[in-house]
Amino acid sequence: MILTKAQYDEIAQCLVSVPPTRQSLRKLKQRFPSQSQATLLSIFSQEYQKHIKRTHAKHHTSEAIESYYQRYLHGVGKNGAAPVLLELANEVDYAPSLMARIILERFLQEHEETPPSKSVINSLLRDPSQIPDGVLANQVYQCTVNDCCYGPLVDCIKHAIGHEHEILLRDLLLEKNLSFLDEDQLRAKGYDKTPDFILQVPVAVEGHIIHWIESKASFGDECSHHAYLHDQFWSYWNRFGPGLVIYWYGFIQELDCNRERGILLKACFPTDIVTLGHGAAAP
């Protein structure tokens, strides 16, 4: 799914106005029927994350935290089973998982002598049954389950998808008989930066030499691509030469502008591969 910048902007524009719910996603699919669900979901998620990043600070002022905590206490005081926290998050337009984290932190501050560490919070979010307060545990659980962009569940899903695509890529490489070193092997050899795969023998994709392949199970928008370029892709180039990035859920066409320089973008495993000593596609 390679989108032009204009197409992408249209989708992103559309997302600004809707809340981050499954219903919104469904509507989006109707609006852009030609786009795959995965692409739309990825864009949806990225846009939402941008939105949250923009508003993050305002939810973390001590006044805001205090007011959220009081509303939570008030809410559960009335009805502990009602989705108080989830509704609060939706009402103030903040990610439920993050709202749960704010309240949990505030709660622990009140009930423990020492301020809770990040890892403690994370493990409690991952497994709410460990939370000492049953009502809060339930509220947190409702939040993490209903959040489609943040939270341990989403992280887990994302990780799984990422891994799945790496496996997919590995299988394709093996199938094409292209030998490679994977990340773990590279780390063992002491490489300081490690793409998913380094090809032991470079190939040409669409006429461009590539030495490495990085798999990204997401949509390549400007924001994430630039971050990746800076932190990963150029670093790979700096060490191993030109390479290929596969954004399995597509990318903005205009970002594929570094081909001559040595960063090639694709939305799928390439078909036009020329190997050393062979004119046509893989042996």
Add this chain to the structure above:
Amino acid sequence: MAAVLESLLREEVSVAAAVRWIARGAQSSEGDAGEAAALSSLRPLRKEFVPFLLNFLREQSSRVVPQGPPTPAKTPGSSAALPGRPGGPPRGGRGARSQLFPPTEPLSAAAEAPAARRGGRRRGPGQARERGGRGPGSLEEGVGGESPLWAGSRRPRAAGSPSRARSDPPNLSNLEEFPPVGSVPPGSAGRTKPSRRINPTPVSEERSLSKPKTCFTSPPINCVPGPQPSVLDSSPWGQGLTAGCRSLQEEREMLRKERSKQLQQSPAPACPTPESGSSLPTRTGNLTAEPADPAKVSSRQRLELVALVYSSCIAENLVPNLFLELFFVLQLLTARRMVAAKSSDLEPSPGVLGSPESPLFQSVHDCVFFAVQVLEHQFQVLSCLDKGTLKLLAENERLLCFSPALQGRLRAAYEGSVAKVSLAMPPAVQAVSFQPETDNRANFSSDRAFHTFKKQRDVFYEVLREWEDRHEEPGWDFEKGLGSRIRAMMGQLSAACSHSHFVRLFQKQLLQMCQSPGGAGGTILGEAPDVLSVLGADKLGRLRRLQERLAAPQSSGGPCPPPSFPGCQAFFRDFILSAGSFQFNQHLMDSLSLKIRELNGFVLPQPEASEEDGEADVDWQGERRQFAVVLLSLRLLAKFLGFVAFLPYRGPEPPPTRELQDSILALRSQVPPVLDVRALLQQGLRAHRAVLTVPWLVEFLSLADHIVPMLDYYRSIFSLLLHLHRSLVLSKDSDGEMCFLNKLLLLAVLGWLFQIPTVPEDLFFVEEGQVDVFEMDTETSEHGLDGVPVVDQHLLYTCCPYIGELRKLLAVWVSGSSGRSGGFVRKITPTTTTSLGAPPLRTTQGLQAQLAQAFFHNQPPSLRRTVEFVAERIGSNCVKHIKATLVADLVHQAESLLQEQLVTQRQEGGDPGQLLEILCSQLCPHGAQALTQGREFCQKKSPGAVRALLPEETPAAVLSSAENIAVGLAIEKACTWLSANITALIRREVKAAVSRVLRAQGPEPAARGCRRGCSRA
């Protein structure tokens, strides 16, 4: 000089003897006693002859409207510094030296001025003086002295020579023509041009003792007051030159006596040449070229003689820069017209026009005649120029008109030239690959150092990418854009070990990016595409011009550009400057020095003692390429080493006072050199490896500061280089000597070095006689390179892109207009050369080649060496194998066929020469099998060799790719040679067999057959 010329003209001394004298001093054992005597009296003046001759020629041609840049620019923008112009900075002389021709603009002013000046400057009848208000007066006298001889027909020209009738006897009795030095010839303001180009500066005490030095170079110019005495007075040469003047005066005295003697015998002055009138300035017709006509040449003998002396000086390497002289000569050849600045002076006294005082070049015809004469003598060098230049020369209508013979030779050279057109794409910028052996955590002292270096690598490339993107933007500034980021990064390098890591990265990246000519911003060579010849002649010029504009990166600074950092090199230079890190510089110098030493020890794979010359060729292409890579790397590294090493001392100006200079010298002379280049040079010379060592040494020295050449250590280096320069006589071609192109490369780079602003001007002419000559080992040194044809034309042009200026000059001539703004100014922003070859090879073959290159990128360097080694050996063995099998079989066949033929032929009485032809026509087609068999051989042999040599642990995919590449390279090597040579090889072998057989049959027919065979083969 005048006296010498005079002796020449009187035929007391032959040109050869004179040149010998100039070159090696008076004691010319070979010459006869009379010659020696004639010359020995002039001994004190010996050294000044060449600079004087060069100045004289420049001076004489100052009225030529040249095309091309007013180069060579030793100091760019030096035109403002000409001594003859108001407001010139005090050091004008230096600038002047770099100037072949005065800028066009003042010339045209001069051209338009005569009418206005006419009134005030009339002279007495019979005294048209052609002095330009500056120095060459004495020279003109010298030249003038010859005329009577011509009139007396002592050196007869071929009958019908038009110039003969016009020979101009001098008016010797005229004091005004030969005024005492120091007297101001009235109204000689016709020219406003500076005359001095070669301009020795008295630099140190000891040198200023060598009195003659000042004599011929400086004083003649400055002691003779010009039209603007005030300006001259303010010139740095205005004082302290009395000694020189005196010796000049002595010479003039001698001349005058000589002349008066001659006068008694010389016939009356002949009529003046009608020519000069034609050179009236035309203000319209901007720079359209005047046609040149051999019939209108004035005083041929004089021109011929000067051309001969000049050419001999060039041939003996008595001139500092061979290519500069060629450039000058080509400027004369392509002169648009002459400015008739002197017409005012000449008009009133037509009777003496063309007198000895008359200029050497009176018209464009003279210039062209002289140029063609010199070119004829320099044919050997010309024939080594690139195909494009040869074509332009051969097509030059003036050259054709003046010397059809030379044109024919040039045409033949052009047709025979195997032009190496290099359109190879410079590889895109590649990063230095990460090699776990040197780059992983184990190579760092701490985790922190490891991670710091990780970040640094990324910042370095980020900076590099930004530079690539932006350095051509107007207004972008390296320091402003990247300086702080670079310094922040350098600041993190604390541990020495991190420095060495970073320096290694830096140096490797430097080599990767700048080694290829494309990366260095070099020019693309070659001739104009053949399309041009298909098109009509009128379009040709325009197309050429367009092509020139497209192909030429902004014209380099003329034939002697100052040292520069073209292309990507600028990034590394600016990086060093912006980083401003002492530690970094030190580590960099260490690293560069080590690498230079390592590469300087480069040894060519020993060419096997091949019984037959043919087979050695198999290895040549590869070895030449290898040599070229090493040489170019060395030059690059040495340039940067010179840059960093002399960076703390560099300044635009030499120290202002002697005291300051002395104290600096005292300080500097105790600092050990960064790399013992003298020892390396001495070793190189002794081991016959100058062709490798000198070019990089020149790069190193070119970045030295003003003090360096005065330091004893470096002086001795220059002295060695000067000796070497003198010894590289191109025409000498004895065994064991240096190959022609090797010599030419050294002459070009040395000539360039001698023109560098920081190299004292007089160094070339003064430094001599120090007989600490290097002893060349007479026994053939094992790893000698000088006698091996390692330099090809492509390498020559890559190392010396300024030679391409010759072609540009000729191309501009073709294009018909050098433009008002001075010729080389291009209105179209030239695209860089890379864009010409831009569409990268996307063909299957090109891609495979790229893949093969890329394959080695992330592999350890040893892998590449192994593969190349295998390919080279297998390829070579393949040829041997083919000779031993296929060719041997064919020879057997030939012998039996011959036996049959002989039996029949005996009866018919056929011709053995024909026999050979018949045999060859039957057998040579079988040569085609050689390719198939060669391919099979390489396919069979290479993989095993690769497998045996690579580590056991090599991954299978890597191994098989390495094998494939080795097979491909071996096939390429073998088949390239076979397809080019197999027919000749078979022919040769068959011929040998035929003569063997015939000899066995009987002596008589064998001889006949052989002779015929030989003449045909």
